[in-house]
Amino acid sequence: MSCVIAGGGPAGAVLALLLARAGVEVTLLEKHGDFLRDFRGDTIHPSTLQVLDELGLAAEFEKIPHRKAYGLTMVSDAGDIRLASLRDLPGGFGYIAFVPQWDFLTLVTSAAATYPTFHLKMNAEAHDLIREDGAVRGLRYRDGDGEHEIRADLTIAADGRHSTLRQRAGLVPQDLRAPMDVVWFRLPRQADDREDTFLRISDGHMMVAINRETYWQLAYLIPKGGFDVLVRGGIEALREPVARLLPWLGDRVGQIRGYEDVSVLTVALNRLRRWHRPGFLCIGDAAHAMSPVFGVGINLAVQDAVAAANLLAGPLRSGAPIPESTLHRLQRRRLFPTLVTQAAQRLVQNRVIRPALSRRFNPSRLPRDLTRIPVIKRLTARFIGLGIRPEHVEVPSVRS
Incomplete structure (x- = not known):
């Protein structure tokens, strides 16, 4: 060979x-x-x-x-x-x-x-x-x-x-160290949602939203090693900032039933x-x-x-x-x-x-x-x- x-x-x-x-x-x-x-x-x-x-x-x-x-x-x-x-x-x-x-x-x-x-x-x-x-x-x-x-x-x-x-x-x-990890999950996309893929940034929060036609693939950035802290806050600790960052997804964040619905990328x-x-x-x-x-x-x-x-x-x-x-x-x-x-x-x-x-x-x-x-x-x-x-x-x- x-x-x-x-x-x-x-x-x-x-x-x-x-x-x-x-x-x-x-x-x-x-x-x-x-x-x-x-x-x-x-x-x-x-x-x-x-x-x-x-x-x-x-x-x-x-x-x-x-x-x-x-x-x-x-x-x-x-x-x-x-x-x-x-x-x-x-x-x-x-x-x-x-x-x-x-x-x-x-x-x-x-x-x-x-x-x-x-x-x-x-x-x-x-x-x-x-x-x-x-x-x-x-x-x-x-x-x-x-x-x-x-x-x-x-x-x-x-x-x-x-x-x-x-x-x-x-x-x-x-x-070389990275300051963040990433929590990945999906939510349904509706016809009147915005069309593009974009980075959302706000006070203390960052998220990438990828348009996959029928659903949004979402990446919520958290401080390095912070996933256990997020989990201890319950699923609302994830739902709440998602709804605040993207209000038009507010009626869908309940579909994140628990942390079994997300995956974590240790950057x-x-x-x-x-x-x-x-x-x-x-x-x-x-x-x-x-x-x-x-x-x-x-x-x-x-x-x-x-x-x-x-x-x-x-x-x-x-x-x-x-x-x-x-x-x-x-x-x-x-x-x-x-x-x-x-x-x-x-x-x-x-x-x-x-x-x-x-x-x-x-x-x-x-x-x-x-x-x-x-x-x-x-x-x-x-x-x-x-x-x-x-x-x-x-x-x-x-x-x-």
Whole structure:
């Protein structure tokens, strides 16, 4: 086996597709039996839409039910503040697509399955590494039939921010700290509700409201570690601020019956100082967990996958040994976007979120429409939509 990837999220799935498309023998392990899990935000940004277009999947993606957001708005007690517009971005995708991540992953893995060198194992949980002569030579995994091994020239950990394989490799991320956690839940949407997806901010409270056509997907921000305090206040401690922030949902908050109807995202912001060992590489959340600020986590993971395929597909296909210096080249290429993005996330966390949750942020000082300032309009659109150093598919398909 040339390559084995642990983790069927965006980073692992896209990398597996790109490698199989290039003729590399690749096995993708996913520990669950399907992709139907609560992925919360599920934002596909223009950088990822461009990658799908380069792979010939844009038309198939467009068939998936989704909602397009062409800009970002903050709703304060004093009125709306327009933060960004993506309509003028180059590349033909001037919007963010809100699509269930299981649909995105199904699209990617179905495309990968059309290549004979792609192998997908579901219900297969990677739990250890195979080491020989000071290098990683594959992994061990469990499924319904017991314990198994896969030997490979390169083993990739794309198994998320709690990566088991990263731990087995002795790689420990640097904690950059986040001041908040997020309580996610849903409420029905009515035809006369507002149309857009937006950030609601008020004295001591913040919430993101995502229009999912038939329902609102809501993210209520709480101070880090504050969920137990919220629960001790009873379900009214959640219902009351939701109704106050969004009065037009006041007649629906009773449908949050209890805390069993919500899920909690413990926000993590971290990154590895070293992403690799001989024969082993971390990408996506396994290399750098992102804050939900800007909603760019999925897209940064996809960019990691594209860069990895561009650099590694040729050596993997030829069977040539991959020196650790090559893996370090990938880390150097993707570290700069990670550093800049996390720095911007920390800036928002420290200058907006932390003060807002402690009643020290006054949005009335902001202009009503930031998109009227040309420099800010261009920079925010490119940063949110395309990110830092967007990657493009360079490895040709074996079918070509």
